Amino acid sequence: LQEARHSVGFERAPDGRxxxxxxxxxxxxxKNDMGTPGMLLLRDAGGFCYYLPSSDADSLVQIDLSDxxxxxxxxxxxxxxxxxxxxxxxxxxxxxAAGQSNAQSNNEADGEVEGRLEQLRLTERxxxxxxxxxx
Numbered sequence: 001l002q003e004a005r006h007s008v009g010f011e012r013a014p015d016g017r018x019x020x021x022x023x024x025x026x027x028x029x030x031k032n033d034m035g036t037p038g039m040l041l042l043r044d045a046g047g048f049c050y051y052l053p054s055s056d057a058d059s060l061v062q063i064d065l066s067d068x069x070x071x072x073x074x075x076x077x078x079x080x081x082x083x084x085x086x087x088x089x090x091x092x093x094x095x096x097a098a099g100q101s102n103a104q105s106n107n108e109a110d111g112e113v114e115g116r117l118e119q120l121r122l123t124e125r126x127x128x129x130x131x132x133x134x135x
Contacts, residue, residue: 005068008076017128018065023078029124030065035132037061042084043127049087049120051134052080087133091116 005011011019011027019027026045033039038054038061064070074080122130 005072008072009078010071010075012068016066018071020075020080022081028084029127031127032062032065033132033134036134038063039134041087041127041130041133043122043124047121047123047127049122049127049133050084051087052084086119088117089120091118 002011009021011021013019018030020030021027029043031041033041040052040063042050042052063074
């Protein structure tokens with residue numbers, strides 16, 4: 001069964017969780033973001049987090065990752081690799097850059113927050129336990 005899954009670009013961990021495989025064989029954990037319908041969160045082996053943006057044409061409310069046929073149909077062509085986006089957060093700098101105070105500026109009143117963005121990195125345990133990163 002794992003061989004059949006591997007041939008269409010994914011594996012299933014012993015606990016049932018899906019691991020998407022890149023064309024190079026790099027595994028990415030994947031899970032639904034429970035706060036944003038149709039949004040998938042991914043985590044690479046280094047702990048860096050990503051998301052698959054949903055298009056306006058997507059009518060998927062929730063993706064059933066427990067069904068091998070659904071996972072194979074959605075990810076077998078590896079198109080997801082071109083669509084995946086890094087999940088960036090505002091860096092939690094203790095000291096701001098010259099002229100800034102803790103990554104905030106006067107533009108905050110205008111709804112803009114200036115600062116350094118960095119890609120979110122989570123441990124496997126943190127990734128598994130998070131309910132939503134997009135809401």
